[in-house]
Structure formats: C-alpha cells, structure tokens
Amino acid sequence: MKRFKIPDFIRKRRVTLPFRKIKGIISENYNSKVLTEIWGDYIDWGKRRKGENGWLVNQLKKYNCHKVFESSFGDGCDAIFLQKEGFDVTANEIDKVFLKKGLQNTQREGVELKVTKLDWRELDKEIEKESFDAVLSLGNSLTYLFIQSDQITVLKQFRSILRPGGILIIDERNYQYILDNRKEILKGNFYYSGKYVYCGEKVHGRPIEITDEYVKFQYTEEATGKKGYLILYPFRRDEMQKLLTKAGFSKIEQYSDYQPGYNPEADFFMYVCQK
Numbered sequence: 001m002k003r004f005k006i007p008d009f010i011r012k013r014r015v016t017l018p019f020r021k022i023k024g025i026i027s028e029n030y031n032s033k034v035l036t037e038i039w040g041d042y043i044d045w046g047k048r049r050k051g052e053n054g055w056l057v058n059q060l061k062k063y064n065c066h067k068v069f070e071s072s073f074g075d076g077c078d079a080i081f082l083q084k085e086g087f088d089v090t091a092n093e094i095d096k097v098f099l100k101k102g103l104q105n106t107q108r109e110g111v112e113l114k115v116t117k118l119d120w121r122e123l124d125k126e127i128e129k130e131s132f133d134a135v136l137s138l139g140n141s142l143t144y145l146f147i148q149s150d151q152i153t154v155l156k157q158f159r160s161i162l163r164p165g166g167i168l169i170i171d172e173r174n175y176q177y178i179l180d181n182r183k184e185i186l187k188g189n190f191y192y193s194g195k196y197v198y199c200g201e202k203v204h205g206r207p208i209e210i211t212d213e214y215v216k217f218q219y220t221e222e223a224t225g226k227k228g229y230l231i232l233y234p235f236r237r238d239e240m241q242k243l244l245t246k247a248g249f250s251k252i253e254q255y256s257d258y259q260p261g262y263n264p265e266a267d268f269f270m271y272v273c274q275k
C-alpha cells in the first residue's frame, strides 16, 4: 500500500487539534497535486483582476512601493501580474508542487521572477531586514497556521523585512459569517458572491466541516468531479486586526471586498498595514 507522506510545512503547523484527528484529516485529504491542477480555475486570473479593479497596484503606488515580496506565490497569479506591471517581485513558495506550477506559469507568461522557498516563520534566515517596500499575503494564506504564536511570529517576520513606511497587504476570508451560519452552510447554502479573490466558475470551493477550531474546505472541479481539500484556521471578527497590532503594526486600514471599512457581508477582508 502506498504510504502518504505529510509535507513538512503541514506537519510543522503543530495544530492545536488532537494530533491524531488532524493527522487523519490531512493525510486522507491533502493533495497539493490536485489543488495545484485546479487552482487556476478556482481563482480565474482575469476575474480576480476585474474584482480588485486596480486596487492592488493603487495601494502599492500610494506607498511608493517598488520591491515586493509575494510571500504566498501559489500558481503565480499576483506575482506575475505585478512583475508585468513593472514592480520588482520576489516570489516565495514553500510547497514544491505549487512552486513548480507557479514557475511554469511564469515561463508561459514570459516573465522573470526572483524566487525564495522559505517558511514564513523563518524569513530572516535568508532575507535582510528592511529590504522590501511591500509584503503580500493574499488569497487567504495566513489561515494555514493554527497557533496564535506562529501567526504573530509570521506577521513580525513580514514587518521586519519591510522598510520603514513600507506596507503589508494581507487578506482573510469572512470566517465569522461561516462560523455564525454553519448549519445552513453545511446544508448546502453557502453564500459566496464569487466576484472577489476566488472567482472561477469551473471550480467551486465550499466548507464541508465547520468547527470552532478549523474549517475544512472542499474544492471541486465541476467537469470532472476532481476534489481537493484544505484545513484552515477560522479567524474571528477583529482577530486579524489584533494579531497585526500585536505584531507591531499601528497604522492599519481595513477593506471589505476592496471597499474601505468593515462590511459584515463581504466575502473577503483586506488590510493595508504600514510599518
């Protein structure tokens, strides 16, 4: 029988759930090969750009950013776009399968990027302090980490590689909506506009387990029935702001689906945090 090897970066998450339970869930379901194959159709690169409507570039220009550290490269959607827009992008990805896909897409798009393969918790191993104008943590990425001290460590690492006045742009899904409406959502009534961040029609994501400790998302490619899974940490309302403050950010602007302020009905929240 083929043995499933849990990738290091997941094993190292040291989740707070009983280890056997989370290990069981992840080893049964985690398959970055499937996720990688369907991720581009889950995002829909063109629709992501339409949804943010220039917001990302405008934020970077507003704070005079040129050197950008894209902490969660994924399949390359944002890093490739920004490099094409004239920014100097370093793309970081820890998952080898995603990295390979992102680099294939980079080549296909005729772009060159600098690449790092670091765990967010250990950026200072290779990256100098104050060496970037902007750090991106987009597409609901920090939610991969379950332990608060890890989350704060990562935000501190992001802050430390920013020059004074530079910005961290980070986003999160509206988990409070998911936690508050778990019964309805698990019956199949998951409301999601599909206009922001993850916008594809060919692949749909929805929560299939919702607990106070974790949310399990299932991603289905509609044409083939192919499925990928992620186990994610559900941030409560205001939790991200508190983490950002604890990590040392004092000037934080919140956006809801790219509009300034807090809207409880948004699909995603974005934060622009200045050092």
Ligand SMILES: C[S@@+](CC[C@H](N)C(=O)[O-])C[C@H]1O[C@@H](n2cnc3c(N)ncnc32)[C@H](O)[C@@H]1O
Pocket: 009, 043, 071, 072, 073, 074, 075, 077, 092, 093, 094, 095, 098, 118, 119, 120, 121, 137, 138, 139, 140, 141, 144
């Ligand atoms: C939800 S995906 C988002 C990818 C991309 N930014 C997007 O918008 O589609 C999060 C990414 O973070 C990476 N990741 C997860 N934990 C990490 C860690 N501890 N250090 C570095 N990268 C990590 C994963 O490999 C994955 O590619």
